[in-house]
Amino acid sequence: MSFDNHLDTLYRQVIMDHYKNPRNRGVLEDENIDINMNNPTCGDRVHLTMKVEDGKIVDAKFEGEGCSISMSSASMMTQAIKGKTVEEALALSKIFSDMMQGKEYDDSADLGDIEALQGVSKFPARIKCATLAWKAMEKGLHSQK
Amino acid sequence: MDAKEVRQLFPILAQEVNGKPLVYLDSAATSQKPLPVIEALDKYYREYNSNVHRGVHTLGTKATDAYEGAREKVRKFINAKSTQEIIFTRGTTTALNTVAASYGRTNLREGDEIVITYMEHHSNIIPWQQVAKYTGATLKYIPLQADGSISLDDVEKTVTPNTKIVSVMQVSNVLGAINPIKQIAQIAHKNGAVMVVDAAQSAPHMKIDVQDLDCDFLAFSGHKMCGPTGIGVLYGKRALLEQMEPVEFGGEMIDFVGLYESTWKELPWKFEGGTPIIAGAIGLGVAIDFLEQIGLDSISAHEHKLAQYALEQLSAIEGLTIYGPKERSGLVTFNIDEVHPHDVATVLDAEGIAVRAGHHCAQPLMKWLNVTATARASFYLYNTEEDIDRLVAALKKTKEYFSHVF
Numbered sequence: 001m002s003f004d005n006h007l008d009t010l011y012r013q014v015i016m017d018h019y020k021n022p023r024n025r026g027v028l029e030d031e032n033i034d035i036n037m038n039n040p041t042c043g044d045r046v047h048l049t050m051k052v053e054d055g056k057i058v059d060a061k062f063e064g065e066g067c068s069i070s071m072s073s074a075s076m077m078t079q080a081i082k083g084k085t086v087e088e089a090l091a092l093s094k095i096f097s098d099m100m101q102g103k104e105y106d107d108s109a110d111l112g113d114i115e116a117l118q119g120v121s122k123f124p125a126r127i128k129c130a131t132l133a134w135k136a137m138e139k140g141l142h143s144q145k
Numbered sequence: 146m147d148a149k150e151v152r153q154l155f156p157i158l159a160q161e162v163n164g165k166p167l168v169y170l171d172s173a174a175t176s177q178k179p180l181p182v183i184e185a186l187d188k189y190y191r192e193y194n195s196n197v198h199r200g201v202h203t204l205g206t207k208a209t210d211a212y213e214g215a216r217e218k219v220r221k222f223i224n225a226k227s228t229q230e231i232i233f234t235r236g237t238t239t240a241l242n243t244v245a246a247s248y249g250r251t252n253l254r255e256g257d258e259i260v261i262t263y264m265e266h267h268s269n270i271i272p273w274q275q276v277a278k279y280t281g282a283t284l285k286y287i288p289l290q291a292d293g294s295i296s297l298d299d300v301e302k303t304v305t306p307n308t309k310i311v312s313v314m315q316v317s318n319v320l321g322a323i324n325p326i327k328q329i330a331q332i333a334h335k336n337g338a339v340m341v342v343d344a345a346q347s348a349p350h351m352k353i354d355v356q357d358l359d360c361d362f363l364a365f366s367g368h369k370m371c372g373p374t375g376i377g378v379l380y381g382k383r384a385l386l387e388q389m390e391p392v393e394f395g396g397e398m399i400d401f402v403g404l405y406e407s408t409w410k411e412l413p414w415k416f417e418g419g420t421p422i423i424a425g426a427i428g429l430g431v432a433i434d435f436l437e438q439i440g441l442d443s444i445s446a447h448e449h450k451l452a453q454y455a456l457e458q459l460s461a462i463e464g465l466t467i468y469g470p471k472e473r474s475g476l477v478t479f480n481i482d483e484v485h486p487h488d489v490a491t492v493l494d495a496e497g498i499a500v501r502a503g504h505h506c507a508q509p510l511m512k513w514l515n516v517t518a519t520a521r522a523s524f525y526l527y528n529t530e531e532d533i534d535r536l537v538a539a540l541k542k543t544k545e546y547f548s549h550v551f
Contacts, residue, residue, distance in 0.1 A: 004495065004546060006163070006495050007491070007492060007495050007546060010491065011488075011546075011547075041503065042487060042502070042503040042504070042518060043503055043504040043508070043511065043517050043518045044487075044517075044518075045517070065517045066485065066487075066517075067485035067486070067487035067488050068485055068487075068488050069487070069488075070487075123491060125490075125491070125494070126487070126491060129487060
């Protein structure tokens with residue numbers, strides 16, 4: 001049953017599931033990348049810790065405060081990058097960024113839950129919410145290189 | 146005053162957003178502009194755009210007269226003694242920064258105190274943090290009561306003979322609290338401090354009399370009171386402004402320029418370096434005419450009624466928390482349990498309703514309230530009870546929607 005078609009393109013069930021039951025929530029103790037990122041205009045905050053070994057992201061956790069879109073996106077992002085190489089994670093980030101801007105994106109990659117965030121591109125005011133954790137991830141990985 | 150009639154003068158309000166008639170409840174961020182202001186800007190650019198205070202030509206004289214005429218309107222609007230006490234700035238932020246950078250940095254020393262409150266907007270916090278860092282002075286905060294109001298007892302306790310500056314907002318952009326500026330100014334003066342007032346949220350909505358308040362400085366923005374963006378006002382007592390150094394140097398503000406030394410124009414121009422905000426000032430003057438024609442007292446009464454109606458209606462929604470005291474200016478800040486304010490604002494936007502969500506440039510206050518963000522509906526002279534009914538219906542829908550998608 002659809003309550004509101006317009007809003008349903010944004011608030012997909014899987015997004016709400018990640019918001020209510022965030023994956024990889026917390027702070028890694030044996031991290032080698034530790035990044036804080038804020039969205040100063042709205043107060044959203046993400047603290048991302050990652051453990052990278054031999055060019056591979058072996059673990060990632062996040063904690064923070066924010067809306068359903070920023071927190072679910074952070075949850076999905078950590079889920080997606082675990083086990084990926086740094087290059088793969090950055091490539092995924094590029095795909096995600098294109099998706100948010102409503103550009104053509106490489107859909108050959110398996111995006112999994114992330115695909116659900118596609119509707120955010122139709123809500124320009126919310127794109128920054130979705131990209132916060134991804135920007136933290138990019139910044140963290142670049143700082144390590 | 147008839148809000149429905151007033152509304153007709155704001156062309157932007159007659160539109161649909163996301164297929165619904167627009168309900169604009171974000172006037173505390175910026176107000177909409179009435180036709181007379183829009184037309185005055187158009188007329189200025191079409192008919193007499195020219196630089197002021199310099200050209201000998203006809204258009205230059207016309208522009209100068211209009212610009213200085215706007216200053217006189219501002220003077221009357223806040224009942225200042227002289228137009229020399231009215232400085233045009235880019236807005237409240239620039240006005241407060243001017244006081245901090247000029248008066249603050251020169252007159253404060255280590256051991257001196259600057260006193261502000263927990264409810265201040267960032268623009269009335271950070272300039273003082275910078276003064277404190279630069280001079281070694283201490284920044285102190287007046288605490289808030291449980292309902293978010295300020296008690297004069299706490300002001301008495303916080304302000305000491307070491308206090309040199311007390312800077313307080315007249316109306317809170319988050320809590321709607323109306324602060325007893327006149328009494329706070331008395332306490333400041335008793336201790337030898339100057340009183341600075343952030344009037345960004347009060348000047349658009351209530352009568353201000355700087356002589357009655359006896360404040361030393363007062364700042365406000367044009368765009369929140371039906372005027373254009375990019376224009377604001379710094380009022381300062383003449384004796385203080387006289388002894389202050391300008392913050393910006395360049396054209397327009399000089400008397401004589403030598404190779405190594407220069408002298409400044411007299412007040413108020415010594416604080417207006419560069420080509421001034423001519424169209425903005427003229428637009429602000431027209432906005433003041435517009436507000437005064439309706440009457441600030443009528444506007445205050447209308448908003449008070451709306452705020453009380455909104456409080457009553459919103460309190461009846463289960464799981465909705467309202468912040469701030471009962472007696473308040475025309476805004477209501479709130480949260481819905483389990484729904485982040487951004488999500489609230491997105492659902493409201495889908496219903497054509499514009500509200501603000503976030504920290505409202507008041508992070509220390511958010512910390513005091515123990516929240517990271519809130520939603521805020523703010524009212525102005527063009528809002529009606531029907532707007533609030535639409536808000537209430539949409540908030541009920543928001544609750545229902547999120548209980549459904551979870």
